[in-house]
Each structure stands twice: as structure tokens, then as C-alpha cells.
Amino acid sequence: MAEQKKMVEAITSMDEDFAKWYTDIVKKADLIDYSSVRGCMIIRPYGYAIWENIQHILDGMFKETGHENVYMPLFIPEGLLQKEKDHVEGFAPEVAWVTHGGSEKLGERLCVRPTSETLFCEHYAHIINSYRDLPKLYNQWCSVVRWEKTTRPFLRSCEFLWQEGHTMHETKEDAEAETIRMLNVYASFCENQLAIPVVKGQKTEKEKFAGAEATYTIEAMMHDGKALQSGTSHYFGDGFAKAFDITFTDRENKLQYPHQTSWGMSTRIIGAIIMTHGDDNGLVLPPAIAPIQCMIIPVAMHKEGVLDKASELLESLKDVCRARMDTSDNSPGWKFAQYEMKGVPLRLEIGPKDIEKNQCVLVRRDNRQKYFVPLDELSVKIPELLAEIHDALYQKALENRENRTWAVKDLDELISTAGEKNGFIKAMWCGELECEEKLKEAAGVSSRCMPFEQEQITDTCVCCGKPAAKMVYWGKAY
Numbered sequence: 001m002a003e004q005k006k007m008v009e010a011i012t013s014m015d016e017d018f019a020k021w022y023t024d025i026v027k028k029a030d031l032i033d034y035s036s037v038r039g040c041m042i043i044r045p046y047g048y049a050i051w052e053n054i055q056h057i058l059d060g061m062f063k064e065t066g067h068e069n070v071y072m073p074l075f076i077p078e079g080l081l082q083k084e085k086d087h088v089e090g091f092a093p094e095v096a097w098v099t100h101g102g103s104e105k106l107g108e109r110l111c112v113r114p115t116s117e118t119l120f121c122e123h124y125a126h127i128i129n130s131y132r133d134l135p136k137l138y139n140q141w142c143s144v145v146r147w148e149k150t151t152r153p154f155l156r157s158c159e160f161l162w163q164e165g166h167t168m169h170e171t172k173e174d175a176e177a178e179t180i181r182m183l184n185v186y187a188s189f190c191e192n193q194l195a196i197p198v199v200k201g202q203k204t205e206k207e208k209f210a211g212a213e214a215t216y217t218i219e220a221m222m223h224d225g226k227a228l229q230s231g232t233s234h235y236f237g238d239g240f241a242k243a244f245d246i247t248f249t250d251r252e253n254k255l256q257y258p259h260q261t262s263w264g265m266s267t268r269i270i271g272a273i274i275m276t277h278g279d280d281n282g283l284v285l286p287p288a289i290a291p292i293q294c295m296i297i298p299v300a301m302h303k304e305g306v307l308d309k310a311s312e313l314l315e316s317l318k319d320v321c322r323a324r325m326d327t328s329d330n331s332p333g334w335k336f337a338q339y340e341m342k343g344v345p346l347r348l349e350i351g352p353k354d355i356e357k358n359q360c361v362l363v364r365r366d367n368r369q370k371y372f373v374p375l376d377e378l379s380v381k382i383p384e385l386l387a388e389i390h391d392a393l394y395q396k397a398l399e400n401r402e403n404r405t406w407a408v409k410d411l412d413e414l415i416s417t418a419g420e421k422n423g424f425i426k427a428m429w430c431g432e433l434e435c436e437e438k439l440k441e442a443a444g445v446s447s448r449c450m451p452f453e454q455e456q457i458t459d460t461c462v463c464c465g466k467p468a469a470k471m472v473y474w475g476k477a478y
């Protein structure tokens with residue numbers, strides 16, 4: 001395909017400065033604005049509409065798997081947070097504290113929730129008594145606060161929106177099955193709705209969630225080859241249950257501790273969408289979560305019949321897609337560039353000559369391909385094109401991942417690969433923390449996950465030469 005003309009000059013080229021390109025997009029596509037609170041962003045209507053679509057789809061998937069929504073308090077008493085030692089130590093550097101209520105100093109500090117395990121455990125201790133009360137499959141949509149040192153819109157902010165699932169189970173096997181089930185829900189959502197291919201796997205001991213026995217992750221690759229952890233699912237065993245004295249009477253009338261999970265996906269996934277699919281003209285949105293799937297642009301609006309026909313088309317497409325119409329007095333060229341920047345999957349142009357021929361022009365955002373479509377075929381053609389756009393975005397992202405994934409056999413090869421390229425590096429590992437930390441120091445890469453789909457690249461650890469335990473994806477990450 002011939003090189004496309006750049007329509008939006010105000011966006012820095014991603015090849016020139018990827019970080020600046022990203023910041024330009026989140027601002028110029030009206031996704032966020034900066035606030036006076038350090039590290040906190042204002043999510044503007046267009047950005048929030050993307051999150052609402054993500055939330056709507058995920059919420060449906062959660063409910064299909066038997067989960068119910070609840071809401072927990074924003075504040076956690078310090079004593080409650082201290083009950084699980086590993087958990088509180090893991091979050092201590094990021095916790096924001098409330099010390100005063102009005103002008104009075106509080107008798108006990110309140111933590112602004114960084115996550116809600118402790119609150120759910122306190123509640124579960126009140127409501128779980130028998131095996132008949134299990135499982136408890138709860139999810140919460142809320143915001144959390146983590147006092148980050150360096151921030152970037154969507155990717156890392158002091159306050160962000162997310163969902164956090166918290167479940168309790170009768171047996172270890174049930175809880176472990178839940179962690180994998182929810183990881184698969186996230187993977188399905190990313191691939192089938194967001195057109196983002198992911199690698200599923202387990203985090204190393206060093207990278208697992210504070211207080212968890214095992215953490216599972218989906219790792220996505222961004223356009224520049226860096227990884228983004230896009231969703232996690234944690235198995236806690238009965239550690240929290242013991243700390244919070246949550247017990248139930250089992251089927252043999254004996255007291256047992258339930259087994260717990262948690263899992264979450266946040267507004268960080270919007271950053272993943274931008275960095276996986278965006279281009280130098282702005283956003284490229286997967287149709288499933290695009291606030292506007294088809295933008296109707298009347299051409300030569302002043303001419304008789306054009307606005308009427310465009311309005312008629314808008315009405316007819318209500319049951320076909322999320323369609324809008326721009327009747328502002330901006331030029332058609334400005335509108336074309338504007339909706340390219342906003343990532344609208346399809347643009348529908350209609351003018352006097354089109355009306356004469358009983359047709360319109362459909363233009364795809366992902367590749368700018370034009371289609372002349374009879375008006376009475378739009379209800380079939382638009383869903384067809386939206387599906388094609390999703391598939392094309394997925395395939396392009398998959399090819400980027402495949403072209404940026406390398407298998408290496410020794411330390412020198414890993415260091416040189418990491419120094420010259422961004423991407424996933426597949427290498428064998430002995431399982432020792434010392435080697436994991438050495439690779440971080442020597443090559444600047446972290447372990448992304450131990451993939452479920454294992455390969456035997458060599459028999460020995462890439463770092464120390466001892467017998468290998470696992471193949472690991474290594475890489476630089478956001």
C-alpha cells in the first residue's frame with residue numbers, strides 16, 4: 001500500500017518520539033486533561049465513553065460467569081490493613097493516608113484504598129459460615145489511589161478506575177480454577193473485543209502480587225515493542241482467611257478456611273489500545289469499544305436534500321451501529337482529519353452526486369480504503385466492515401509481536417538483543433531470584449511471565465548455566 005499522507009500534523013510521529021506521540025494523542029483526541037492534583041487526570045467525555053464501553057462488555061462477561069457487583073468503602077483503617085503482613089508491605093510505599101477529619105486528628109489513620117482485599121475479607125468474615133455460603137463471587141467497579149512517583153495518563157496515575165474481583169471458595173482447586181477462568185475472560189476480551197493479542201502466563205515469585213501465592217497475567221506488546229501488563233488474576237490460598245479469621249463449616253461439619261482469589265483490569269487498558277493500534281494520525285479504535293463506530297459527514301450541506309438524506313441515514317443506522325452525524329460548519333477536510341484523530345472506525349460521506357446514484361462513500365480508519373456502497377446495502381456492509389477492521393487490527397498487532405519476539409540461548413545473546421531491540425525475549429531460567437535480578441541489571445529487562453505454552457529452547461538457564469526450570473518471556477515494560 002502506498003504511504004499514506006499524514007492528515008494530522010499536530011501529532012508527533014511515533015518513530016520520532018514515541019512518548020511524545022502518546023501524549024499528543026491522549027490530549028488532542030480529547031481523552032484526558034491534566035488536573036491540579038499531581039498525577040491525577042481528568043478523563044474527558046470521549047475517553048470516558050471508551051471506558052464505559054469496556055466496562056459494559058466486561059461487566060456482562062463477569063455476570064455470565066456468575067459474579068455479582070458490590071461496593072466497598074473508600075477508606076481502610078490502618079489496623080485492618082496491617083492484618084496481612086506481606087500485603088501491607090507490598091503497598092506501603094504507595095499508600096495515601098487520611099490523618100484528619102475536619103480539624104480533628106483521627107485516632108487511627110485511614111488508608112485511601114490502593115486495593116480492597118482487606119475490606120472484602122472483613123466483610124466475608126461476617127457472612128461466610130457454612131460451605132453452603134460458598135462460593136462468593138463478587139466484583140467491584142471503583143477508583144483506587146496509589147501514590148506513584150512518575151505518572152503518565154492511563155498507564156500510571158495516582159488515582160485510576162478499575163474493577164477488582166474478590167472471590168471465596170470451598171477448596172483450593174475451586175479457587176485455582178477461578179483464577180484461570182478469569183484470566184481467560186481477560187484474554188478473550190482483549191483478543192475478541194480490543195483486537196490485542198496477549199500472552200497468558202504466571203508471574204515469577206519476584207513479580208507476583210503482594211500477599212498472593214500465585215499471580216497470573218496477560219502480557220500485550222505495544223507498537224514500540226515494550227510490554228504492558230494488561231490484566232492480572234491472583235490466587236491467595238487461605239492466607240488472608242487465616243489473618244482475618246474467616247472460617248466455614250465444611251460438609252463433614254469441620255471448621256475450614258476458604259480459599260481466595262482476586263483479579264483486576266483498569267483504565268490502563270486504554271493506554272494499551274492507544275499504543276497497540278494508534279498511528280501518526282491519532283487513535284485507531286477497535287469497533288467494539290469505539291464510542292462512535294460510524295461518523296456521517298454530509299458534503300455540500302447547503303445543497304437541497306443533503307442534510308435530509310444524511311439525517312435519514314442516521315436514523316436508519318441506529319440499530320446497525322453507533323452512528324453520529326457532524327453538521328457543524330467546519331469544512332469536510334477538517335472533519336475527516338478530526339475523526340481520523342479520534343479513531344472512528346468508519347466514515348460515511350454523502351453529497352449531492354452520491355444521492356443521485358443512491359449511494360454513499362464508506363472510508364475505513366485503519367487503512368483508508370474507500371467503498372462506494374448502495375444505500376440499501378448499508379445495514380449489511382457496515383457490520384461486515386467493522387468485523388474486517390477488528391480482524392485487520394488484530395492481525396497487524398499479532399505480526400508486530402511475532403516480528404519482535406526472539407528466542408535466545410545464552411547471556412551474551414540476551415544482552416545484545418535487549419540492547420539493540422525492544423520486544424519479547426524468550427529464554428530459559430533456572431527459577432532463582434539471583435538470576436532474575438542479574439538479567440534486570442545486565443540487560444534492563446524484567447520477567448514478563450512464564451507462559452502457559454512452554455518451549456524448550458535449551459536445557460540450561462540463560463544466566464547461570466544451571467538446569468532450566470521454565471521458559472520465560474523477558475522484556476522492557478510500561
